[in-house]
Amino acid sequence: MGLHSGSLPDFPWDTLTPFADAARAFPGGIVDLSVGTPVDPTPAVVRDALTHAADSPGYPTTHGTPALREAVVDWFARRRGVRGLDPVAVLPTVGSKELVAFLPSLLGLGAGDVVLHPAAAYPTYDVGARLAGATPEPTDHPAARAGDHDVRLVWLNSPGNPDGGVLGVEELRAVVDAARSSDRPAVVASDECYAELAWDEPWASSGVPSILDPRVTGGDLTGLLAVYSLSKQSNLAGYRAAFVAGDPVLVARLLEVRKHAGMIVPGPVQAAMTAALSDDEHVAAQRVVYGRRRGLLRDAFESAGYAVDRSHAGLYLWVRPESGGQDSWATVADLAGLGILVAPGAFYGDAEHVRVALTASDDRIAEAAARLSGA
Numbered sequence: 001m002g003l004h005s006g007s008l009p010d011f012p013w014d015t016l017t018p019f020a021d022a023a024r025a026f027p028g029g030i031v032d033l034s035v036g037t038p039v040d041p042t043p044a045v046v047r048d049a050l051t052h053a054a055d056s057p058g059y060p061t062t063h064g065t066p067a068l069r070e071a072v073v074d075w076f077a078r079r080r081g082v083r084g085l086d087p088v089a090v091l092p093t094v095g096s097k098e099l100v101a102f103l104p105s106l107l108g109l110g111a112g113d114v115v116l117h118p119a120a121a122y123p124t125y126d127v128g129a130r131l132a133g134a135t136p137e138p139t140d141h142p143a144a145r146a147g148d149h150d151v152r153l154v155w156l157n158s159p160g161n162p163d164g165g166v167l168g169v170e171e172l173r174a175v176v177d178a179a180r181s182s183d184r185p186a187v188v189a190s191d192e193c194y195a196e197l198a199w200d201e202p203w204a205s206s207g208v209p210s211i212l213d214p215r216v217t218g219g220d221l222t223g224l225l226a227v228y229s230l231s232k233q234s235n236l237a238g239y240r241a242a243f244v245a246g247d248p249v250l251v252a253r254l255l256e257v258r259k260h261a262g263m264i265v266p267g268p269v270q271a272a273m274t275a276a277l278s279d280d281e282h283v284a285a286q287r288v289v290y291g292r293r294r295g296l297l298r299d300a301f302e303s304a305g306y307a308v309d310r311s312h313a314g315l316y317l318w319v320r321p322e323s324g325g326q327d328s329w330a331t332v333a334d335l336a337g338l339g340i341l342v343a344p345g346a347f348y349g350d351a352e353h354v355r356v357a358l359t360a361s362d363d364r365i366a367e368a369a370a371r372l373s374g375a
Helices: 012-024 044-052 066-079 097-106 124-132 169-180 248-261 267-277 281-303 328-336 362-374
Strands: 090-094 114-118 135-139 151-157 187-191 224-229 241-246 306-309 316-321 354-357
Touching: 012 328, 044 267, 066 090, 066 241, 066 267, 090 097, 090 248, 097 124, 097 151, 097 224, 097 248, 114 124, 124 135, 124 151, 151 169, 169 187, 241 248, 241 267, 281 306, 281 316, 281 362, 316 328, 328 354
Parallel strands: 114 135, 114 151, 151 187, 187 224
Antiparallel strands: 090 241, 224 241, 306 316, 316 354
16 A cells, blocks of 8 residues: 555645634634534433443454443344344444544555445545545445445445435345445445434434345345444534444454454443443434424525525535535635634545535524524
8 A cells, every 4th residue: 555645635624724714714713614523412321331341451353341341232123124233243333434434444455446325425425535545536326336346335424424415225225236246345334423314204204224224234234334423413522422234244353453453442431332232212203303403494594595505314425506506615715704613525536516414513603693584
């Protein structure tokens, strides 16, 4: 792997600085809706578990405690319709971003291997392929390409960041079937960290389907991985608390490399994760908070002449001027003129939309809505 800085794209957030400065100059200051970082308190049930596990002098286990892996299995059965998952096939990770960045390398991908990822996507899918020396390829139609000989990894992201799109059972199954049709079946990895934040039907009632759903897998987890983070559902971004689960053979390979590399979730964080996954009440309460903020912002944007596309689930609104045709950076500038900072779709491979995060306090969300209404 010939890694050097020239092989990676520039870190995009640095280019937002002048727009942030303009937003700060607005009377009443900036409303920063550019980054999806939680601002609400970490739930007491989680903090208590962390505190009780604070005396942690020994090395934690890379594979995760049996209690944590059982909690993941129970959560999949209870919340995602995935029953009978083997605790052996669960592995905690130091947040989900590191796994996204290093999965191609951990799987041994390199030159000549293709990594498919969504066309409008979190940049780390692209970066992870480049780190391994593989070729990233954005696509809106992964099932059409997943069975090709050069494709070694297919990243799905449902609910999607940045656009809040959701893949149904049939769409997921089509990708899995295509990947398995190859003489060299590709791994299909699904980043599902917004799954508990569904807003529109049918997902709000029936839930967002997982890549591990038996309706998708046909009862066979071979070649499939689900990635999940507690950052969004439980306000644990600062804990770096996530996990991967699925094909036990693949998970065993990842575990072996991670043991050698010392990629271990701290023991107290494992205890906190166990508590978070075992408590649905705080997740439901946080969902109400985000739902209220989402409704206020969506109404304000639409009343100000913007269209909200997709955005069926997750922590963002995917927004563009209703008239269409305006570059995303121009929309960033327009909103910065109201003291509202958002992320341009250009960061994610889309020239027209901007991404608006729901992760600001109630009073700042209300302030943004008032400024949009006034405009």
